[in-house]
Amino acid sequence: MQWNALMESMPRDELQRLQLDRLQATVAHAYARVPLYRRRFEELGVHPDDIRDLTDVVRLPFTVKQDLRDTYPFGMFAVPRSELARIHASSGTKGKATVVGYTRGDLEVWAEVVARSIACAGARPGDILHNAYGYGLFTGGLGLHAGAERLGVTVVPASGGFTRRQVALLQDFGANGLCCTPSYALNIAETMADMGVDRSALQLRYGIFGAEPWTEAMRRRIEEQFGMDALNIYGLSEVMGPGVAMECPEEKAGLHVWEDHFLVEVVDPETGSPLPDGAVGELVFTSLTKQAFPVIRYRTGDLAAMLSEPCRCGRTHRRMSRVKGRVDDMLIIRGVNVFPQEVELELMQFETLAPHYQLTVVRDGPLDHLEVHVEWTAGVPVNDAFAAELSQTIAERLRERLQVRPRAVHIHPAGTLPRSEGKAVRVVDERALGSV
Ligand SMILES: [Zn+2]
Numbered sequence: 001m002q003w004n005a006l007m008e009s010m011p012r013d014e015l016q017r018l019q020l021d022r023l024q025a026t027v028a029h030a031y032a033r034v035p036l037y038r039r040r041f042e043e044l045g046v047h048p049d050d051i052r053d054l055t056d057v058v059r060l061p062f063t064v065k066q067d068l069r070d071t072y073p074f075g076m077f078a079v080p081r082s083e084l085a086r087i088h089a090s091s092g093t094k095g096k097a098t099v100v101g102y103t104r105g106d107l108e109v110w111a112e113v114v115a116r117s118i119a120c121a122g123a124r125p126g127d128i129l130h131n132a133y134g135y136g137l138f139t140g141g142l143g144l145h146a147g148a149e150r151l152g153v154t155v156v157p158a159s160g161g162f163t164r165r166q167v168a169l170l171q172d173f174g175a176n177g178l179c180c181t182p183s184y185a186l187n188i189a190e191t192m193a194d195m196g197v198d199r200s201a202l203q204l205r206y207g208i209f210g211a212e213p214w215t216e217a218m219r220r221r222i223e224e225q226f227g228m229d230a231l232n233i234y235g236l237s238e239v240m241g242p243g244v245a246m247e248c249p250e251e252k253a254g255l256h257v258w259e260d261h262f263l264v265e266v267v268d269p270e271t272g273s274p275l276p277d278g279a280v281g282e283l284v285f286t287s288l289t290k291q292a293f294p295v296i297r298y299r300t301g302d303l304a305a306m307l308s309e310p311c312r313c314g315r316t317h318r319r320m321s322r323v324k325g326r327v328d329d330m331l332i333i334r335g336v337n338v339f340p341q342e343v344e345l346e347l348m349q350f351e352t353l354a355p356h357y358q359l360t361v362v363r364d365g366p367l368d369h370l371e372v373h374v375e376w377t378a379g380v381p382v383n384d385a386f387a388a389e390l391s392q393t394i395a396e397r398l399r400e401r402l403q404v405r406p407r408a409v410h411i412h413p414a415g416t417l418p419r420s421e422g423k424a425v426r427v428v429d430e431r432a433l434g435s436v
C-alpha cells in the first residue's frame with residue numbers, strides 16, 4: 001500500500017522539478033542562517049543563486065560529522081532554539097555527542113516519511129506494530145513511533161531489552177510487524193526458542209530492520225525464524241532519523257529513497273568525486289525540507305550504490321542498495337580492506353553455525369591478525385575433530401573471499417557470545433587498545 005501515492009508515484013520529471021525548488025530554498029535558508037555554511041560557501045566561491053539545476057549540487061561544500069562536534073551543541077541550527085520542538089543526540093562513543101533538532105513542522109515531515117515506510121513494508125491501518133527500537137535520544141524508537149501513529153497502526157512502545165518480556169508481548173498482543181535492529185531480531189528469535197515459543201504462535205507478517213549493516217544471508221535467517229518478510233529501513237539522525245529510505249516487499253532489492261525530502265548522491269569515499277549509478281561509494285544526503293537542521297551534502301560514512309531501474313511496486317523514487325558497510329568499520333589488515341559483512345556472508349553459509357559472531361584484530365609483533373569468533377547452533381552435536389575441520393574450512397574460504405587468512409576461527413558453545421540489545425558490536429580492534 002502506498003501511504004502517499006501522489007508523492008510516491010510522482011512522474012520523475014515532476015519529482016525533479018520539486019527537488020530543484022526545494023534544494024534552492026534549503027540552500028538559501030542554510031546560507032542565511034548557519035554561519036558554518038555561509039563560511040564554507042564563501043571559501044568555495046559559491047552562492048545560493050548558483051544552484052540553477054539539480055546537478056549543480058556538486059558545487060556545494062560537503063558537511064561531515066566533525067562539523068557537528070565542532071559546533072556542539074546548537075551551532076548548526078537554522079532556527080532560534082525556542083522554535084525547536086525536539087532534540088535528539090548520538091551517544092558520542094567516538095567523541096563528543098552530535099546534536100540534531102526539529103521544528104514542529106520537521107517532526108510532521110518525519111512522521112510522514114516513516115508512515116510511508118511502514119506502509120511500504122506491508123502495514124495496514126489497524127495493524128499492531130511492536131517497536132523494539134530504543135526510545136530516548138536515539139532517533140529509532142520515537143521516529144518509528146510517530147510514523148506508526150500517523151499511519152494509524154496500534155503501536156507497542158516496547159523499546160530495547162527485557163527480551164523474554166518482548167517475546168511474551170509479541171505472542172499475547174499478536175503484533176503484525178516488528179521493528180528493531182537485525183541483530184536484536186536474532187536475539188528475540190533465540191529467546192523464543194529458549195522459551196519454547198514457536199513462530200506459529202506469532203502473527204508477524206513483516207519486520208522493519210535497520211540502524212546497522214546486515215546481509216542477505218542474515219535476511220534469510222530472520223525470515224525463516226519468524227516466517228515473515230524482513231525488510232530494510234534506512235536513516236540517520238543527522239539527515240532525519242529512520243525513514244529516509246525503505247525497501248518494498250515486491251522486490252526486496254533496494255530501498256526507495258524518499259526523494260521529495262532528500263537529495264541523494266554517491267561519491268568516492270577517498271576523493272569525493274561523484275560516482276555513476278550502480279557503483280558502490282559513500283552515500284551523501286542533502287535535506288530538501290528540513291527547517292531546524294538543514295544538511296548540505298552530508299557524508300554519511302555508509303557505503304551503498306544507487307539503482308535506477310524502475311520497481312515493480314510502482315514507486316518512482318530511486319532505490320539505494322542495502323548498506324554494504326561503513327567507511328569507519330573497514331578494517332585494514334596487512335594492507336587489505338576487510339568489511340565485517342563479508343565475513344558474515346561466509347559464516348551464514350553454514351547451518352551448523354548460529355548467526356552471532358565477532359571479529360578481533362590483534363597485533364602480534366609487526367603483523368596484524370584477524371581472529372573470528374562464532375558459535376554453534378544450539379543442538380548441533382559437536383566433537384573436536386568436526387570443529388577443527390570446520391574451522392579450517394572457514395579460514396580457507398575467508399582467505400579466498402578477503403585475501404587475508406584469519407589466524408584463528410574459534411567456534412564457541414551455543415549461547416556464549418555477547419548478544420545485541422541494540423546495535424551489535426561486530427569488531428573488537430585490540431590494536432587501538434594497545435596503542436593508547
Ligand atoms: Zn519498490
